Amino acid sequence: MLVQAKQASTVTRFVFPAPRAHAPRAVVCKQENSFSASLELMGTKFPYVRNEEIYGQGESSEYLYKIISGSVRTYKLLDDGRRQIGAFYLPGDVFGLESGAEHRFSAEAISDAVVIAVKRSTLNALSQSDPVIARELWQITARELDHVHDLMVLLGRSNARERVAAFLMKMAKDTHSAVEIELPMSRQDIADYLGLTIETISRTLSCMERDAIIALPSSRKILLRNRVALRKLNS
Amino acid sequence: MLVQAKQASTVTRFVFPAPRAHAPRAVVCKQENSFSASLELMGTKFPYVRNEEIYGQGESSEYLYKIISGSVRTYKLLDDGRRQIGAFYLPGDVFGLESGAEHRFSAEAISDAVVIAVKRSTLNALSQSDPVIARELWQITARELDHVHDLMVLLGRSNARERVAAFLMKMAKDTHSAVEIELPMSRQDIADYLGLTIETISRTLSCMERDAIIALPSSRKILLRNRVALRKLNS
């Protein structure tokens, strides 16, 4: 089924996306509080190329990650190749915080990305003495839970149109853009996130364009033209 | 296929390891640690009748709950009546811990139930000074996250048979029963949990009974007759 397009054939592993990495996009990061900021001081920067694995399902979870640039997907693979993406992470987001000793999801760079990795042992030690740190760690997990709860309703009780609409609204919010969304991920990623197929994603987007709800100037760029209609698809 | 057929022919109907069925198995409750135990001392017991609301979507989340007896469902309602159940909670389980100030789910008693309610303000205060409490609160949230992650894969990437199989395996584990499962919830609850309809639930169960994977002595009681086949439906 899902052919895993592991084009890790891009042999340029570990190449720094140097020139464009910190482009002055003046992006307002979502979770910018003192804790999130201090993570950057505690950790080490690591660059990843497109589709490179950051950690794998089953590996011990030693680090907490914060994205500096690029984007990341976490996912779970079923043994027959089916894939469910748990979340997309954008610059400023924190990921990799799981309860157990092992990762229950894998994480990959969607595009070339730079992340800061902080040792969990360090954080655990800090949280022992500092309730603020402990609370922050908890809050990150709790926000994650909120997100998955929303996705759950989507996957369990929504049709294709509603799922895509919800995805677009969320992306607009996450990228702080009013009308123009730049998608870092492929149609396959969106499909595996929304529990659909690429064909359904493509068809639904085309249909929304015909209905003048969105515009598709290119496959990775989407313009929201009728937010009211989009919101009406959410509940 | 082969396995199912073979087992079917060797099965003696309804024979199960009688001597140890309800033997004093020293039932170990799931979350029975000192923290969970101390919750009972901090809180107050409340009884709820079947289908009574414990809290509602949007209400401020003032309490953390632990189930003494009975069972509870949490769910989200869409405005057109569609319902997604987030989780079922059994005796010993803790629920109601959400990150924000407001509940994003509603909670109801499935059957008559007794729960202990602990003020969140109390817990928050305690966790400020006691890192162990803080960690426990975090762990409860993290376990919740793990569960929802599993459900997410189910809802996004599994067919009806796989969903029902996963549900049965989970219920068997949660109720600490090897072969006989007593369901506290209705078909409608199961359907709204698995993102299906009652008809599909019923049909799938009937089909599994025909395949000698389970037996249905009554609608609320299910016997697991072929765990291998069930497990094969999980991935």
Place this chain on the structure above:
DNA sequence: CGTCATTTTGAAGACTGTCAACGCGCGTGG
């Protein structure tokens, strides 16, 4: 024993998946 809720079963239909073909953009190399 009758009533009501719940569950099961059946038949038809809708939505999404599957399979296949085509288009598009882009880098490579003749």
Place this chain on the structure above:
DNA sequence: CCACGCGCGTTGACAGTCTTCAAAATGACG
């Protein structure tokens, strides 16, 4: 410079799974 291949996305036709609508069976309870 342009043909070609490749990855990705789009579109179409058809099939399959699950839902919907309807009705019969089962079971709990007065």
